[in-house]
Amino acid sequence: MGSMGNSASLWKKRLGGLFCAAALLAMTAGAASADDKPFTFVALGDMPYGKPAKVYAPFKTLIGQVNALNPAFTIHIGDTKSGSTPCSDEMLLEQLAFMNSFDAPLVYTPGDNEWTDCHRRKAGRFDPIERLSFLRKHYFSHGPRSLGKVPMKIERQSDLMKEYAKYPENSRFVKEGVHFVAAHVVGSNNNFEVRVRRAIKEFFARDAANVAWLKTGFDRAIAVKARALVLAIHADMFKPGFFRAKKEAFSGASGFKRFGDTLIKKAAAFKKPILLIYGDSHKYKTTRPFQKKAPNVVALQVFGAKQMHAVKVTVDTNKPAVFDIQPVKNKALTN
Helix, strand or coil: CHHHHHHHHHHHHHHHHHHHHHHHHHHHCCCCCCCCCCEEEEEECCCCCCCHHHHHHHHHHHHHHHHHHCCCCEEECCCCCCCCCCCCHHHHHHHHHHHCCCCCCEEECCCHHHCCCCCCCCCCCCCHHHHHHHHHHHHCCCCCECECCCCCECEEHHHHCHHHCCCCCCEEEEECCEEEEECCCCHHHHCCCCCCHHHHHHHHHHHHHHHHHHHHHHHHHHHCCCCEEEEECCCCCCCCCCEECCCCEECCCCCCHHHHHHHHHHHHHHCCCEEEEECCCCCCEEECCCCCCCCCEEEEECCCCCCCCEEEEEECCCCCCCEEEEEECCHHHHC
């Protein structure tokens, strides 16, 4: 009995050690490490704009250039078509096919032209809510995986937060100690269309989901001492009327106020380098939009529309300037 008792006690200790190790592994998943290696990714969006016969060929050239760079992944910040081209099933599925022609994984967050603005005459007078459902069904129904020829594993809000099961487009992942978060924040004032009851209802529900996703993303990064964070959205939240630079606060009539205020607060608490990637206004630039309250945020607006170029971001958490940002000019448009 004494021998059996000692054996049982020994097994309990071993099992306890295994459980502790597993718990520690779970807690440190995504945490910073001295072994984190530099890597590159590509960001683009607001393309291809125009008639397929004219813009698809140069867009394919750009995709080929991105594939030649062999990035770890690509981030598409939405607006896969212009607001004046049809929001037909055919058009949206063609853009999905483009995304799946990238060799590396591709993470996509929707823009307004894919659904919010589809009520426009030139866009075909579609029902925006129905178009959003179409996007979710075809772009985000493939489980916890990205798009691209070789998808990578990602986490989706719909899988992790039961109260937000309708938002599979909100995603996150970790690469070399850097946390990436994608949130569904779109142009056209984030669909906060006060004259349309259905739009108001949709906006408030999605805005709550986005704010919750942003909070948990930052809380997770802070808990594991992540070395940097990248946030990808579509909307240019800094257009006149939406953002008052002097007061660093979003206007009360803005569909970006709660999300923007939450970003400022969480970014200030995180303290580490943050790269906010967005599009919508089609002007390549980098700024520090929250210079006083969250100076650790660098905002990158990608190319778009007629400027059908991409941006390469090299990430090295061992350098003071974690993010090195370089344009990738489309050869089909620069020759």
